Amino acid sequence: MTDQVVAVIDLKAFYAVVECVERQLDPFVTPLVVADKSRGSGTIVLSVSPLLKSQGVPSRCRVFELPKRDDILFATPRMSLYLKKSADVISIMLDYIGEDDIHVYSIDEAFLNLGPYLKLYRCTPRKLVERIIKAIHQKLGLYATAGIGPNNFIAKSALDIEAKKRSDGIAEWTLEDIKTKLWPLTPLSKMWGVSSRLELRLNNLGISSIGELAAFPKEILNAYFGVMGEQLWQHANGMDESHIREKYTPQNPSLTMGQVLMRDYTIDEIPIVISDMVDDLCIRLRLEGKLTGVVSLFIGYRDPGGFARQMALQRPSDDNEILKDAFLTLFNRHIEHGRFVRNVGLAFFKLQPLLYEQLDIFIDPLEQDKKRRLQTALDEIKFRFGRDAILRATALLKSSTTIERHKLIGGHRK
Numbered sequence: 355m356t357d358q359v360v361a362v363i364d365l366k367a368f369y370a371v372v373e374c375v376e377r378q379l380d381p382f383v384t385p386l387v388v389a390d391k392s393r394g395s396g397t398i399v400l401s402v403s404p405l406l407k408s409q410g411v412p413s414r415c416r417v418f419e420l421p422k423r424d425d426i427l428f429a430t431p432r433m434s435l436y437l438k439k440s441a442d443v444i445s446i447m448l449d450y451i452g453e454d455d456i457h458v459y460s461i462d463e464a465f466l467n468l469g470p471y472l473k474l475y476r477c478t479p480r481k482l483v484e485r486i487i488k489a490i491h492q493k494l495g496l497y498a499t500a501g502i503g504p505n506n507f508i509a510k511s512a513l514d515i516e517a518k519k520r521s522d523g524i525a526e527w528t529l530e531d532i533k534t535k536l537w538p539l540t541p542l543s544k545m546w547g548v549s550s551r552l553e554l555r556l557n558n559l560g561i562s563s564i565g566e567l568a569a570f571p572k573e574i575l576n577a578y579f580g581v582m583g584e585q586l587w588q589h590a591n592g593m594d595e596s597h598i599r600e601k602y603t604p605q606n607p608s609l610t611m612g613q614v615l616m617r618d619y620t621i622d623e624i625p626i627v628i629s630d631m632v633d634d635l636c637i638r639l640r641l642e643g644k645l646t647g648v649v650s651l652f653i654g655y656r657d658p659g660g661f662a663r664q665m666a667l668q669r670p671s672d673d674n675e676i677l678k679d680a681f682l683t684l685f686n687r688h689i690e691h692g693r694f695v696r697n698v699g700l701a702f703f704k705l706q707p708l709l710y711e712q713l714d715i716f717i718d719p720l721e722q723d724k725k726r727r728l729q730t731a732l733d734e735i736k737f738r739f740g741r742d743a744i745l746r747a748t749a750l751l752k753s754s755t756t757i758e759r760h761k762l763i764g765g766h767r768k
Contacts, residue, residue, distance in 0.1 A: 357469035358597055359502070360509040361483045365443065365490075366497040366523070367413065368462035369401035372439050373429040375495040381405065386427045389417050393616065400431055404497075436461060439494060446489050450475075450482065457598045465506055467598040480526055487523070499523035507594035510546045511536055532592035537565030547589060555579075556586075564590050609646070611635045612699035613759060618656050619695045623753035625682055630749065630756040631700050632678045634741070637733055639702060645670035647704035649677060651684040654697030661688045662699075670706055674729065677702075 365371070367381065369388040374381040386403040395418035402411050411421060420426065440461045447456055447466060455467035466486075468479050475482055479502050487498045500523065501513025508527050515535060516525035527535065539545060540563045542553040559578065561567050568590035575583030588594065611631050619627065628651075639646060650664035663684050671677060681700060735743050741760045749756040 358467050359469040359472065359479050359504065360506050360598065361466045361468050361479060361500050361502045362459070362506075362509045362513045363447070363464055363466065363483070363486065363498050363500045364513055364518075365440075365462040366499055366518075367401050367404050367407060368440075368496070369431065369436055370403040370429070371496055372436055373432075374403060376435070381497075384427065385423065385425050386429055387417075387420060388429050388431055390430050391417060391428050392430075439496070442494055443490055443496065446493060447486060449489070450486055454599050465509070465598055468502075480524060483524060497523070500525075502526040504529060505592075505594035506596055506598070507546065507589050508532065508592055514546060515539065515544070529592045532568075533565075536590075536592070537563065537568060539564045542567065545589065548586070607705050608701055608703045609635055609638055609642075609644075609705070610699065610701040612652065612697070613755060615696050615698065615755070619753065621689055621691060621693070621695070624653075624685065624689075624695050624698065626748050626751060626753045627698055627755055628681050628685060628700070629678050629746070630754055630759075631698065632681060633674055633746070634756075634759075635700055635702065636672060636674045636677060636729075637736065637741075639672045639705075640708075640729070640733055642705075643708050644702075644705040645672050645708050646677070646702035647706065648702070649680045649684070650701040650703060651681050651688075652697065652699035652701075653685070653689065653695055654699075655690070656694040656696045659690075659693075660697065663688050664701075664703070666704075670704070672708065673725070 370386050371381045373388055374384050374386055379386070381403045382405055384403050385406050387399055387406065388401040389397050389399045391397065395416065397417045399413070399415050399417060399420065402413050406426075407413055412419075444456065444458060444464065447464060451466050451468070451471060455470065457465040459465055468482055471482065472479065475485075477485075483500045483502060487500060490496050490498050499513060499517045499520075501509045501511065501517045502524070503509035503512050503526070508529065508531075512525040512527040512531070516527075517523055536545070542548050542556055542561065542564065543550050545564055548556070555578075556567065559570070559574070561570055567586060570587070572584065572587045575587050577583070579586065611634065613627075613631070615627070646667070647670045648664055648666050650662065652660065652662045654660035665680055665684055667676070667680060732744055742757060745756060748754055
């Protein structure tokens with residue numbers, strides 16, 4: 355597949371601009387912040403308008419870190435609205451590009467393979483991107499920037515390093531631009547795929563710029579980082595063999611769920627939170643027709659610290675009660691008494707298809723079948739009438755987060 359020309363299109367200040375459009379406000383003159391102030395001053399800001407960003411206000415901060423101004427307009431996050439707008443953007447992209455040549459990277463960013471369409475539209479990659487960006491603005495009022503390159507990495511680098519600073523919002527790089535525009539870059543974390551933690555490890559090897567990383571012996575990087583070392587070296591040299599049409603399938607799929615608790619929870623309250631979360635995660639498990647063979651529990655304390663532990667089950671299961679007992683066993687075994695909890699995370703690993711029902715010699719087969727049919731019936735009621743149609747009685751307790759959590763998407767208001 356040598357016909358790949360990649361564009362990465364990113365929606366500018368997506369959440370904030372959507373809120374401005376909904377209010378018929380100009381995002382470039384409106385000081386708007388997307389954050390739920392009702393959660394307190396420590397609430398994370400999801401987005402700020404282009405005006406505030408141009409005035410030095412970071413797009414990711416806490417409410418208490420915002421400048422003390424009376425003119426700032428706060429918008430409570432509306433995740434269902436943002437998801438709809440994101441879908442509308444992808445729909446516009448599909449007017450120009452086939453589904454196989456679009457990779458949705460996040461709610462506000464997508465990779466497009468332009469190569470197969472340039473002859474059809476008889477235009478350059480830049481002209482095609484300009485058409486798509488113009489259509490997004492005309493139909494939805496949203497603004498976008500784009501990076502263009504011969505592969506995913508170069509296109510993404512063009513977007514992050516240059517396009518967002520240009521007046522037209524578009525940057526087009528070739529392999530030669532890597533030497534002049536990427537190699538001088540420092541700190542290393544400015545390169546796509548390099549976290550601050552990974553940057554520190556690279557610094558310990560004497561690497562402080564992308565150019566030094568590109569020239570560093572690949573064998574040493576492989577010995578130090580494994581497979582990641584090869585990828586780091588390739589990216590630093592502008593190489594990326596991935597193709598948008600080659601869809602990634604995880605070798606070890608999992609299901610996860612996590613939440614940040616809005617107050618300090620005592621140890622006695624957490625089992626109810628875990629039980630509620632298991633119920634919701636099991637519905638997803640059964641919806642996919644899967645069983646889980648391993649459960650994993652993460653607990654984060656109010657003060658620094660916590661634990662992450664996992665347990666293999668005696669037999670794969672999708673039964674709420676069996677899985678809840680496994681999580682509570684992990685919790686009781688590893689919890690530190692006297693600590694307050696602020697984070698809880700659950701995960702199912704080693705998923706396998708539900709091809710048959712494995713009988714348990716300690717459980718009556720008729721009771722086992724009855725229990726499965728009951729769970730299926732409860733799932734169907736929730737699918738039809740909503741997740742709150744049937745709840746455990748414990749959902750009414752003060753320590754339960756179920757009802758409030760069901761009002762959220764991605765941890766934010768629908």
